[in-house]
Amino acid sequence: MLDDVIREVCSEVSGDRVLGDTREIHCRDRWFTTPKFLESAGYAAGRLKESGAADARVLKFRADGKTLYGAWRAPLAWDVASARLTVVEPAAMAGTVLADYQAVPCSLVMWSGPTPKGGVTAEVVAVGPGGSETHYRGRNVRGKIVFAAERASAAKGLAARRGAVGVLSDYLPAAETLPDAVFWNNAFNDVPSAWGATAGGSGLFGFGVSPNVGRRLRRVLAAGGRLKLHAVSDTRLHAGPLPVATGSIPGRQPGEEVLVLGHGFEQGARDNAAGAACMIEAVRALDALIRAGRLPRPRRAIRALVTNECFGTIGYVQRHRRRVRGTVAALCLDEVAIDVVTGRAVQGLHANPHSNASYVDTFARRLAEAVWDGRHFNPWRMLPYGMTDNLIAHSTIGVPTIWVGGCGASDIWHTSADTPDRLDPAQLEAAVAYVACYLYTLADAGAAEARWLARHAAADAQAQLHREAVDAAAEVAAQPKAGRRRIAEGFAARAAYLCCVHGKAVRGAARLARGAERRRLDADLLALVADVGELAKELAADVRAAAGLKAPDALAVRSPFRTVSHAPGDRVRPVSNYLGPVTYDPIAPADRAGHADPRWGGPVNCALTEHETGRPLPDLAEELHWLIGKGMVRDAAKSRRRRS
Numbered sequence: 351m352l353d354d355v356i357r358e359v360c361s362e363v364s365g366d367r368v369l370g371d372t373r374e375i376h377c378r379d380r381w382f383t384t385p386k387f388l389e390s391a392g393y394a395a396g397r398l399k400e401s402g403a404a405d406a407r408v409l410k411f412r413a414d415g416k417t418l419y420g421a422w423r424a425p426l427a428w429d430v431a432s433a434r435l436t437v438v439e440p441a442a443m444a445g446t447v448l449a450d451y452q453a454v455p456c457s458l459v460m461w462s463g464p465t466p467k468g469g470v471t472a473e474v475v476a477v478g479p480g481g482s483e484t485h486y487r488g489r490n491v492r493g494k495i496v497f498a499a500e501r502a503s504a505a506k507g508l509a510a511r512r513g514a515v516g517v518l519s520d521y522l523p524a525a526e527t528l529p530d531a532v533f534w535n536n537a538f539n540d541v542p543s544a545w546g547a548t549a550g551g552s553g554l555f556g557f558g559v560s561p562n563v564g565r566r567l568r569r570v571l572a573a574g575g576r577l578k579l580h581a582v583s584d585t586r587l588h589a590g591p592l593p594v595a596t597g598s599i600p601g602r603q604p605g606e607e608v609l610v611l612g613h614g615f616e617q618g619a620r621d622n623a624a625g626a627a628c629m630i631e632a633v634r635a636l637d638a639l640i641r642a643g644r645l646p647r648p649r650r651a652i653r654a655l656v657t658n659e660c661f662g663t664i665g666y667v668q669r670h671r672r673r674v675r676g677t678v679a680a681l682c683l684d685e686v687a688i689d690v691v692t693g694r695a696v697q698g699l700h701a702n703p704h705s706n707a708s709y710v711d712t713f714a715r716r717l718a719e720a721v722w723d724g725r726h727f728n729p730w731r732m733l734p735y736g737m738t739d740n741l742i743a744h745s746t747i748g749v750p751t752i753w754v755g756g757c758g759a760s761d762i763w764h765t766s767a768d769t770p771d772r773l774d775p776a777q778l779e780a781a782v783a784y785v786a787c788y789l790y791t792l793a794d795a796g797a798a799e800a801r802w803l804a805r806h807a808a809a810d811a812q813a814q815l816h817r818e819a820v821d822a823a824a825e826v827a828a829q830p831k832a833g834r835r836r837i838a839e840g841f842a843a844r845a846a847y848l849c850c851v852h853g854k855a856v857r858g859a860a861r862l863a864r865g866a867e868r869r870r871l872d873a874d875l876l877a878l879v880a881d882v883g884e885l886a887k888e889l890a891a892d893v894r895a896a897a898g899l900k901a902p903d904a905l906a907v908r909s910p911f912r913t914v915s916h917a918p919g920d921r922v923r924p925v926s927n928y929l930g931p932v933t934y935d936p937i938a939p940a941d942r943a944g945h946a947d948p949r950w951g952g953p954v955n956c957a958l959t960e961h962e963t964g965r966p967l968p969d970l971a972e973e974l975h976w977l978i979g980k981g982m983v984r985d986a987a988k989s990r991r992r993r994s
Contacts, residue, residue: 425546
């Protein structure tokens with residue numbers, strides 16, 4: 351069946367259509383204001399409706415700087431009439447325009463506050479990076495513009511507390527390769543680790559300039575010259591709407607869906623207008639194939655969600671809990687396009703976190719081999735869980751989700767250089783073919799396909815156990831006798847853990863069947879899980895034998911949740927009290943001093959979702975007990991002890 355789906359889809363999808371919609375979305379989103387985001391959402395919903403999603407519409411959530419979506423505080427809405435930064439002194443540079451929103455929208459920091467009517471003229475004070483108290487020692491910034499080498503968001507709170515009127519930044523990660531590009535500062539909260547501007551914030555204005563312009567300004571200051579600028583930021587921060595666009599192709603059986611989602615509403619073509627455009631083209635191609643009778647109508651509906659990153663996604667989950675519970679799998683698109691100018695990108699397929707291990711990880715890899723290998727596509731690789739709008743794979747939501755995109759930093763990420771002319775329609779066509787095949791195959795899968803998927807997931811589990819057993823045996827052989835027990839026992843614990851993770855993935859395929867078919871399938875999948883367990887026990891015995899130890903009677907299979915100790919005999923199993931990944935937004939800024947916000951996959955969220963980062967996690971006991979005290983996290987182990 352899969353070969354037939356791939357053949358039909360590849361004959362229908364068009365990279366030129368994807369690029370065309372990318373241009374249309376980008377020309378709206380590049381201004382990154384609430385009115386333009388509303389316009390962009392309307393365009394996406396309209397195109398989804400034209401493409402076959404009869405129920406396509408724009409949903410609106412609150413952007414009031416107060417509302418919490420899970421643990422994520424909504425930003426304020428933001429409008430811009432105009433913004434410009436001009437040199438007043440030195441006289442030789444007077445009148446030079448350093449930043450103009452109409453010419454380069456990225457030159458205005460998102461959520462920049464308004465200046466008084468007519469603007470502000472102020473002296474510039476360089477503060478080095480600008481993100482630490484030490485950067486301001488001995489510098490008077492009251493009434494002045496702070497010039498920071500770090501992101502504007504890193505300096506805003508510190509500058510505001512010292513009476514500065516605004517922030518200027520020349521930060522750009524790829525300064526050597528893109529010296530004339532401007533970074534898109536899309537975070538501007540008084541708390542550097544937070545995101546958008548929220549109610550009660552300082553309201554400073556912010557501008558960005560290119561590295562080349564920044565070097566010119568720094569030379570003036572280094573020579574002892576005075577740098578005075580005139581800033582006009584005609585903006586408005588207010589409570590308003592936060593839009594998302596959605597629509598679906600109906601399935602044969604009600605109550606179940608497969609979802610493709612990804613954020614729109616950012617200024618870049620690669621990140622992420624192309625992702626939204628791929629959704630539209632996947633819906634169009636599948637609807638055309640179904641209407642033409644080339645593919646049967648799938649069992650489940652296929653839904654697209656062009657969302658506002660994280661805020662809109664969790665808001666959607668909160669509003670549509672029943673629909674989300676009926677979503678059997680999802681695909682997240684974020685940076686699915688590749689910058690063909692640099693040509694260095696590798697496409698990533700990010701797996702599910704271990705707390706929500708799924709057979710779709712295996713399917714995603716096998717589909718990539720079938721669709722991408724041998725076609726016009728850059729190299730790709732499977733990666734551990736990393737977070738964007740695939741946050742719906744978090745154990746508090748539980749939708750198995752693969753994230754396509756984001757394998758290493760791109761030079762053009764969040765810069766004025768992220769434009770449609772750097773994208774290749776042939777690569778976009780290969781990308782959207784993968785998207786459409788993933789969606790249709792899982793939307794139409796039944797018991798037979800579930801067995802196929804589960805068998806492959808079990809085979810992947812066995813292959814991983816074999817690989818790690820070989821590595822452990824080699825490590826045992828290289829160790830002196832005294833160190834062999836530790837390695838053997840470590841492998842036994844690891845094998846038990848993998849049995850639990852992969853067992854969950856194999857059993858999850860049963861979700862694709864119903865009624866009596868599902869009951870029969872459950873029994874078959876349990877047998878596959880048992881086979882994986884037997885192999886793990888055999889391999890653990892082999893490694894112990896290599897270490898000169900007796901084989902264990904059984905493996906102590908443990909749950910895929912990290913348990914930490916705070917004191918001898920005190921074991922904590924942390925579980926979030928919030929929907930989705932934890933941020934520290936619900937905690938008052940003064941109370942979170944000294945605590946690093948984990949919103950983008952910090953150690954706390956790694957512990958809560960049990961995903962492998964490729965590096966050991968630090969001791970989290972003290973941090974987790976602090977979060978328990980703040981009501982952010984609860985101790986499931988304590989709850990279990992009370993019940994018993």
